Amino acid sequence: MPSFDDPSHSHNAASVADVPPKEADHLIAACAFSEAERAAVYRAIETRRDVRDQFRSDPLPDDLVRRLLEAAHRAPSVGFMQPWNFLLIRQQETRERVWKAFHQANEEACLMFEGDRRAQYQRLKLEGIRKAPLSICITCDTKRGGPVVLGRTHNPATDVYSTVCAVQNLWLAARAEGVGVGWVSIFHEDAIKSILNIPEHVKIVAWLCVGYVDELYDMPELAVKGWRDRLSLDKLIFEECWQDDQDAF
Numbered sequence: 359m360p361s362f363d364d365p366s367h368s369h370n371a372a373s374v375a376d377v378p379p380k381e382a383d384h385l386i387a388a389c390a391f392s393e394a395e396r397a398a399v400y401r402a403i404e405t406r407r408d409v410r411d412q413f414r415s416d417p418l419p420d421d422l423v424r425r426l427l428e429a430a431h432r433a434p435s436v437g438f439m440q441p442w443n444f445l446l447i448r449q450q451e452t453r454e455r456v457w458k459a460f461h462q463a464n465e466e467a468c469l470m471f472e473g474d475r476r477a478q479y480q481r482l483k484l485e486g487i488r489k490a491p492l493s494i495c496i497t498c499d500t501k502r503g504g505p506v507v508l509g510r511t512h513n514p515a516t517d518v519y520s521t522v523c524a525v526q527n528l529w530l531a532a533r534a535e536g537v538g539v540g541w542v543s544i545f546h547e548d549a550i551k552s553i554l555n556i557p558e559h560v561k562i563v564a565w566l567c568v569g570y571v572d573e574l575y576d577m578p579e580l581a582v583k584g585w586r587d588r589l590s591l592d593k594l595i596f597e598e599c600w601q602d603d604q605d606a607f
């Protein structure tokens with residue numbers, strides 16, 4: 359299949375009005391995917407899962423990890439800022455330290471729920487830090503691209519939004535590769551930053567536990583375990599403007 363970046367796959371520059379010739383060389387056909395290709399994309403989206411416990415212990419091949427990172431690096435980013443870095447953590451000792459930081463934060467989180475809900479929370483497994491053979495810490499460098507970044511001028515959070523797009527790309531690519539990913543966010547950011555020596559202006563966006571999986575839940579694990587159900591899409595779609603009289607979610 360021709361690569362999207364393959365210049366031999368471009369249109370004739372002369373046929374593209376109002377676009378300087380050198381730029382027109384980069385315009386390529388953008389037809390819809392074939393039915394099978396579309397089905398594959400939607401299958402990845404629909405069957406992607408957050409994984410906490412189904413990880414196999416065998417390491418992931420380097421070329422596969424590279425493909426996942428290439429997918430992440432193709433994400434959209436504000437002003438093409440590409441604010442992400444990918445810290446690959448394989449050492450058991452480091453993952454153990456991160457797990458301890460998770461554990462402490464998770465105990466604090468547990469106390470924020472009351473009664474039955476707290477007991478239910480305690481039964482949930484919310485990380486695979488020690489079980490998955492690879493962790494990827496995805497960060498956002500808020501200074502990349504200089505003090506004024508195109509498109510980020512009025513919303514500084516767009517650098518983090520961009521990094522989240524990279525996470526999702528990696529997550530979907532992983533699903534297609536038979537690799538499970540679990541996002542862990544229950545920790546004090548400073549605790550992890552000090553373990554990994556991350557500078558102050560760099561934010562941690564995601565800690566991902568990554569490994570081969572043979573089985574996945576067919577719906578979100580939090581739904582399987584009775585914590586929360588998927589909302590009705592119809593209730594989330596508003597025509598033209600915000601509608602106030604929605605049921606409480």
Ligand SMILES: Cc1cc2nc3c(=O)[nH]c(=O)nc-3n(C[C@H](O)[C@H](O)[C@H](O)COP(=O)(O)O)c2cc1C
Pocket residue numbers: 406407408409410483484485541542543544577578579580
């Ligand atoms: C920003 C973000 C943070 C998350 N943090 C955690 C976490 O700390 N622990 C956990 O078990 N799952 C975490 N998740 C996974 C969600 O619980 C999961 O996406 C949701 O329950 C839906 O399930 P699904 O991803 O399998 O569709 C996180 C997801 C996102 C997007």
